[in-house]
Amino acid sequence: MKSRINGGFFSEIYKNKVLYLMFLPVALYFIIFAYVPMGGIILAFKEFNIRDGILFSPWNGIENFRFFFASGKAWQVTKNTLEYNVVFLACYTFFSILTAIMISEISNKWFKKIAQSFMFLPYFISWVVVAAFIYNFFNYDYGLVNTLIKNVGGQPIDIYAEPANWVILLPVLYVWKWVGFGSVLYLAAIMGIDQECYEAATIDGANMFQKITKITLPLLRPTIIVLVLMGVGRILRGEFDMFYNIIGNNGILMDATDIIDTLVFRSLMGTQDFGMASAAGFYQSVLCFVIILIVNGVVRKVDNENALF
Secondary structure, three states: OHHHHHHHHHHHHHHOHHHHHHHHHHHHHHHHHHHHHHHHHHHHHEOOOOOOHHHHOOEOOOHHHHHHHHOOOHHHHHHHHHHHHHHHHHHHHHHHHHHHHHHHOOOOHHHHHHHHHHHHHHHHOOHHHHHHHHHHHHOOOOOHHHHHHHHOOOOOOOHHHOHHHHHHHHHHHHHHHHHHHHHHHHHHHHHOOOHHHHHHHHHOOOOHHHHHHHHHHHHHHHHHHHHHHHHHOOOOOOOHHHHHHHOOOOOOOHHHHOOHHHHHHHHHHOOOOHHHHHHHHHHHHHHHHHHHHHHHHHHHHHOHHHOOO
16 A cells, blocks of 8 residues: 555656656745744744854743843834735735726737836836935935925925824835736736626626626636735735835834834844844744634635635
8 A cells, every 4th residue: 555655656756747847946945945944943942152053052941032022122013014014915905906907908909018017117126226216305405305395485304204104105115116016916817817708798788897896806806815815924024125225223213114024133133132033033923824824714714715725
């Protein structure tokens, strides 16, 4: 029985060797960069020192977690990370679907290709470059926006001293950068819808709005659920590149914009506290896991067929 199972397993690999070879780079990537680093989780329970290394540094139980929560930052960064990512996910999903539907309704092929290209362009722009643009646009003394405001007799806006401005600006920047990528995913799903459904609706006298609400959106539902669930899986993984490059270490904005990722980075670079940084990262991963279980459980009760597991 065992030999039969082994024979079937190896014969299956040999039969589909090309597919397995294509999958091998992906498997190696996740093994090297996702699974092997998981061994570093033990740092969360150790008092790390360079001399003894990861394996031989003394254990300290949950002291790193106690220090993390006693610092007074745990709740603040968790709240900020969760709030920003919920807004990011909601706006990203809504505008990605809207953009995909609008592009799919364009009849001119050349204009459609140009629109897709321009929408996708921000995806390739680094947050470092975006931060430079934002600074030169909104700099209090010589930024383009404030220069125009001064020329018309208005009062300049100091966005780097007003935390409330970033509650709106950060989601706008996030959508601007990612909506092109998201629209491609939804557009691919729309292109996969049977065109006979639209032809039948046209014969029945349905207008464009009715086709979108009665055909496109219902048939997009499985794709929306899967992509939202995948987004929920990293809902506590903040956009570190965006927050760090645009906000940096601005003390005035820190309470309103500090997230778990930036806190971990500062702990590593500023205080060299590997234990506390590892504890914060472990806490972040556990919360992500719990949230995806809860959301997937809700989806399974409402629509079992579209749940991830």
